[in-house]
Amino acid sequence: MQAEPVDAKALHGGALTRTLARFVAHTQWRDVPVAVRNEAKRSLVNYFAVALAGAHDSTLDRAVAVYGRFRADESTTLAGRSERTDMLNAAALNAMSANVYDFDDTHIPTIIHPTAAIAAALFALAESHPMSGKALLLAFVLGVDVACRIGNAVSPEHYQRGWHITSTCGVFGAAAAVAKARGLDEDAIVWALGNASVQTGGLVETLGTMSKSISVGNAARNGLLAALLAEDGFSGPDAPLEGDRGFLRVSASHPKWNALTEGLGREWELLKNTYKPYPCGxxxxxxxxxxxxxxxxxxxxxxxxxxxxxxxxxxxxxxxxxxxxxxxxxxxxxxxxxxxxxxxxxxxxxxxxxxxxxxxxxxxxxxxxxxxxxxxxxxxxxxxxxxxxxxxxxxxxxxHAARGSLAAPLANGELADKLHQLAAYGRSGVDTHALIERLWNFETEHDAAAVMRLARARTTS
Amino acid sequence: MQAEPVDAKALHGGALTRTLARFVAHTQWRDVPVAVRNEAKRSLVNYFAVALAGAHDSTLDRAVAVYGRFRADESTTLAGRSERTDMLNAAALNAMSANVYDFDDTHIPTIIHPTAAIAAALFALAESHPMSGKALLLAFVLGVDVACRIGNAVSPEHYQRGWHITSTCGVFGAAAAVAKARGLDEDAIVWALGNASVQTGGLVETLGTMSKSISVGNAARNGLLAALLAEDGFSGPDAPLEGDRGFLRVSASHPKWNALTEGLGREWELLKNTYKPYPCGxxxxxxxxxxxxxxxxxxxxxxxxxxxxxxxxxxxxxxxxxxxxxxxxxxxxxxxxxxxxxxxxxxxxxxxxxxxxxxxxxxxxxxxxxxxxxxxxxxxxxxxxxxxxxxxxxxxxxxHAARGSLAAPLANGELADKLHQLAAYGRSGVDTHALIERLWNFETEHDAAAVMRLARARTTS
Structure with a gap:
């Protein structure tokens, strides 16, 4: 897919958002290179590691208690916990767990932690709307591409100014991923991105406090909601990203328009993702x-x-x-x-x-x-x-290049060790060997939600 | 209460947020001038007028359907509709109804439509946590003051840039109002504002589309949630507003720090509120x-x-x-x-x-x-x-001065007519005479939620 030329008329008319939407709508599993597929699975191994560690942090205990007062049903698993909740709450709470220790993954050009919001939204969806492992991986890859391309377009000013880019761009990624998993068409994906564009809260000022977890949870929950609303005909503007008062211009002075669509389908943002060996910035x-x-x-x-x-x-x-x-x-x-x-x-x-x-x-x-x-x-x-x-x-x-950087990436074995260790830290009793085995072969799963059920706490702590 | 001096140290330490929080925590009904009390009631009459009109717009039909899939209970009334839902959903949906026709009130210095989010959050709370009319009015007045002072501090750049100020500042107002209604102390109100500060989405680009209603709903819902989280110990940063990467600096280049606290308790933002005679910008x-x-x-x-x-x-x-x-x-x-x-x-x-x-x-x-x-x-x-x-x-x-402007405000009778007409437009069968009577005497109500129950649709449309 070719990037379309970027001129004033294209911006006003929403050509960039539409190009992204078309890419999400039309990309198939066969279009995703093997290296990208593998990186998706590595991202998920890391996701379960950090989610199982964070699940019983006091931030989560409090959030689960308050959000739990507003749960519609118990359809959905909370990784590393024994409670169940509804789809939207689970998206929020699982994203919080995966990010609360700042031990999750990092897209190097933007410092976005992409997986927490996007994977949490997709797995929450999968428990009510069955999909294959392959379908979830494809949606995940596309969601990461959308979130990180938007992040590229507003970086570095956006984060430097104080926007918590993981939250602000994550909501678009979750919306695009869920839209793909639900099979939405191009128009509805544009709406999903529009519905996400009004839910982009998150401040660097809140790092190190519980408040930060709210916006990371919202990125998952509200991205999921944005796509479900679009699926039911809840429509938005033509150019939520590139419009005169769209997300890119309001949140950066000089957006890099080309970053949204250049190399789409040839350059994959997921290949710039890294995994932390230490629970730090x-x-x-x-x-x-x-x-x-x-x-x-x-x-x-x-x-x-x-x-x-x-x-x-x-x-x-x-x-x-x-x-x-x-x-x-x-x-x-x-x-x-x-x-x-x-x-x-x-x-x-x-x-x-x-x-x-x-x-x-x-x-x-x-x-x-x-x-x-x-x-x-x-x-x-x-x-x-x-x-x-x-x-x-x-x-x-x-x-010169830290462990876990793009130049010295963690090996698959190190990621697996991270999962074992963090699951043990979280004391959830999850069978991590079984979980890892299925994640490395995730594209063969008939029911993506099966691994989520494996990640449920076996203890009643 | 005196505004505190604004210097770099005060900004870093969170003195402005704390001054606002102290004001919210300590202000009593007796501190609110009669003109402000009256304006609060006028705002509520206008609120019910617009909420009853908007309740059956197609935007609401779709939102009620999707949000309804995630309702925890039926504790709370939707103005002008026969369905019931939970507290958080009701806050969102009632705020949407009140704003969907752009017929709601306007705080002149900022163009914030303050009541939709703040009243929707408070009335939703009141159905589960009984409070008097007086308590609701006091919380409402303070919530409007917080939202509009924050708006004053970032205006005019904030809206001009493309932030939908009703949504972005409304969430702080709803949080402060609910915090007051729940009797939170100074520390917890700072946390509530911090929990609100990461939920400030909303774009001018989406005006005229359904997407806009999402962020107006979120301002109510998430402000309410921010305060409930703070009440349960969910803590935030010291300076969510004035910190180096706090809301004011990220969303405006030259925030007017003094606007946050100058004249607090002497100048009331609610007195700059106006009501539209026509459903337009x-x-x-x-x-x-x-x-x-x-x-x-x-x-x-x-x-x-x-x-x-x-x-x-x-x-x-x-x-x-x-x-x-x-x-x-x-x-x-x-x-x-x-x-x-x-x-x-x-x-x-x-x-x-x-x-x-x-x-x-x-x-x-x-x-x-x-x-x-x-x-x-x-x-x-x-x-x-x-x-x-x-x-x-x-x-x-x-x-020179349009009907409904500060110079030519709508009379109480005109506001009552607006309520009658818009309720008729919404075909909800609500007894508007009874509703208006109780709103004009709202400070004498034992149970604030009683007027909300009056606003429930009597028809089953």
């Missing part, structure tokens, strides 16, 4: 790797450390310079906490970014010794940690 | 008045008209230059249609802005004769219509 990954390297075979003790230097692109400092954090959630975006806890404990799992870890006074003392050194010439993907000992000795390690 | 009101005046005692017929000139501030043209509209909804923001239909029929009710009226070929012909004349020196409140006859004769009328 993605820019902290090379910092953690560097700390692990510095610590390896150390002949010094923590008390010997006079100062810690963290060198990187200024963006690293801007995103992570958070001393004195008070909660586990805040610690996930704090370089001070990450450096201290990894140097002290030699690992970086969920326990290291918990309320308990944050309360550890020895870590707080260590954290105070960190100082940032900006270097605009460094790529964002790299970071260097140097510890300066009281003896004057300096021990430095620089990381 | 508010800038069309003086145009319609001028057409009615031009037509009064006319000795010409439509065939004599060579050209129609519409003179006004350029904003009038920018907002309403919409030739060739295709639906009743679009016609509500089309000067071409408004001028044609009013000159032809001498009235401007819902029938004049319907799909049927738009399809009338004689009106389309007349509409093509309109041309705009911009005059930057004219206030937005005024407009002049001139018809140029084939004979060369020119008949002009200029309106």
């Amino acid at each position: 993605v820019v902290l990954n090379p910092v953690i790797d560097a700390c692990l390297d510095v610590r390896r075979g150390a002949r010094w003790s923590l008390n010997d450390i006079e100062q810690i230097e963290l060198k990187g692109h200024p963006l690293l400092r801007e995103r992570t310079d958070r001393p004195g954090v008070r909660t586990g959630r805040e610690s996930q975006v704090s370089a001070q906490h990450a450096v201290a806890v990894v140097l002290a404990r030699g690992k970086a799992g969920l326990d290291e970014f918990s309320d308990a870890a944050v309360a550890d006074p020895s870590l707080r003392m260590l954290a105070r010794r960190l100082r940032f050194i900006d270097d605009l010439s460094w790529p964002v993907e790299s970071a260097q940690v140097t510890i300066v000992l009281r003896s004057g000795e300096r021990i430095a390690h620089r990381v | 508010v800038v069309l009101n003086p145009v319609i008045d001028a057409c009615l005046d031009v037509r009064r005692g006319a000795r010409w017929s439509l065939n004599d008209i060579e050209q129609i000139e519409l003179k006004g501030h350029p904003l009038l043209r920018e907002r309403t230059d919409r030739p060739g509209v295709r639906t009743g909804r679009e016609s509500q923001v089309s000067a071409q249609h408004a001028v044609a239909v009013v000159l032809a029929r001498g009235k401007a009710g819902l029938d004049e802005f319907s799909d049927a009226a738009v399809a009338d070929p004689s009106l389309r012909m007349l509409a093509r004769r309109l041309r705009f004349i911009d005059d930057l020196s004219w206030p937005v409140e005024s407009a002049q219509v001139t018809i140029v006859l084939r004979s060369g004769e020119r008949i002009a009328h200029r309106v």
Whole structure:
């Protein structure tokens, strides 16, 4: 499919939204390259890992209680929990679970975490509207393409300004994915995107607080609702994306129009997706790797450390310079906490970014010794940690491509390990071996919802 | 209550959000001036008028059908309809009804339509959580103040850019109102505003389409949910409004910080609220008045008209230059249609802005004769219509303050007439005399929800 020329008339008439809608309507499984199919399955393995870990966070306990007062039925599974709820609530709550620890996937060009909203919407749908694994994978791939292309078009200004891009663009992805899974035609997909375009809330200001989970949940729930409304004839504008007062212009000063449709069907956004080895903001990954390297075979003790230097692109400092954090959630975006806890404990799992870890006074003392050194010439993907000992000795390690980056992706086995470990952390009693086995062969499933039922908590905690 | 000084430290620390929250938490009925109390009741009369009219629009039929699949219970009334639904759905659907014809109220400085979202959220709450009329009125007044102050702080850029300010700011008003009605303390009100801050979708691009109703409904539903979540301990950031990446900065380049808190408790935003005599974009009101005046005692017929000139501030043209509209909804923001239909029929009710009226070929012909004349020196409140006859004769009328403007507000009797007429249009069989009687004495009601039950459809249409 060719990108259409972008001129003022095309923008006004909605040619870009229509081109995207046509792509979603007409793309078939056979059009999806093998590498993209595989990445879809890797994204789903990672999705279940993070959803099973987050399912019993206190944020989820509270959300399940309040949302549960408004559940229409018990048709739909909550990953890692024993309660059931209705389709819309399940979409919201499962997306929250998958994102609450900031341990989910990252589309590198935009920093969108695409899978939480889109997979949660699709699996919720699948429990009431049976579909094959293949159909769900196809819808997922297309939903990610739509969300991330919209994200590309408004980046980097959109996130820098303060819009939580995972939420604001995720709702379009969920809408497109559900529209595909429901077999909507081109017109109805345009409506679904229009119905999504009025539900794009989410603020960076709320990172590290429970509020953030609301907008991630809404991206799934409202994207699903947007498509169901469109299916029932609830219509929207012709150009919800590119119109004069459409989403792109209101949320970015200079949208990159071409990003919406250029290379459609040839370049797949899912191939730019990555999976985190650590439950932190993605820019902290090379910092953690560097700390692990510095610590390896150390002949010094923590008390010997006079100062810690963290060198990187200024963006690293801007995103992570958070001393004195008070909660586990805040610690996930704090370089001070990450450096201290990894140097002290030699690992970086969920326990290291918990309320308990944050309360550890020895870590707080260590954290105070960190100082940032900006270097605009460094790529964002790299970071260097140097510890300066009281003896004057300096021990430095620089990381050029962190584990889990596009240059050093997690292997399938590492993703499977992540699922085992996070499911154990969530204590849900899920048979992760069976779950992983079926996910790696997901395109052969007759009933996509079967894996969701496998992800239900076996304990009654 | 004094506005606190606005400096960088205060912004970062959340002093503005906290000042607003404290105001909401501590203001009592005795603190609300009589004029404000009366305006609250006038707003509610207008609310029931528009909700009863819109309840059976096809947008509502579709929304009720889809949302109805996800209703937890039947605790809550839908104004003008016979179905019942749960609290969250009712908040959404009643707000949609009240706004679907663009016939609701307008806060002049921001063009926010404040009552739809806030009243819908409060009445939905009242059916499950009994409160007095006085308690509802107090919560309503405070919710309007919060929504409109936030609107003042981001205007005019916010709407001009394309954010549908009724939706984006309405969610804060609904959250604050419900928080007050539930008796939340200062901290929890800050959380409620934080939980609202991630749910601020809504685009001007969708005006005239069904999509717009989704975000107006969401403002009510999600504001209500934001407060219920906060009540259950779902916490948010300290500075959701004024933080570096809070709502004000992401949605306006130069927020007017002082607008949030200056004159709090002395200047009431509700006193800047107005009620439409015609179901159109508010800038069309003086145009319609001028057409009615031009037509009064006319000795010409439509065939004599060579050209129609519409003179006004350029904003009038920018907002309403919409030739060739295709639906009743679009016609509500089309000067071409408004001028044609009013000159032809001498009235401007819902029938004049319907799909049927738009399809009338004689009106389309007349509409093509309109041309705009911009005059930057004219206030937005005024407009002049001139018809140029084939004979060369020119008949002009200029309106300085339209009926329903702050300078020429609708009288209580006119608001009551509006309610009678619109209820009749909606064919819901509601006893509007009883309803109006109780609304004018609403501060004496023991059970606020009683008037909502009166507004239920008596027919089974």
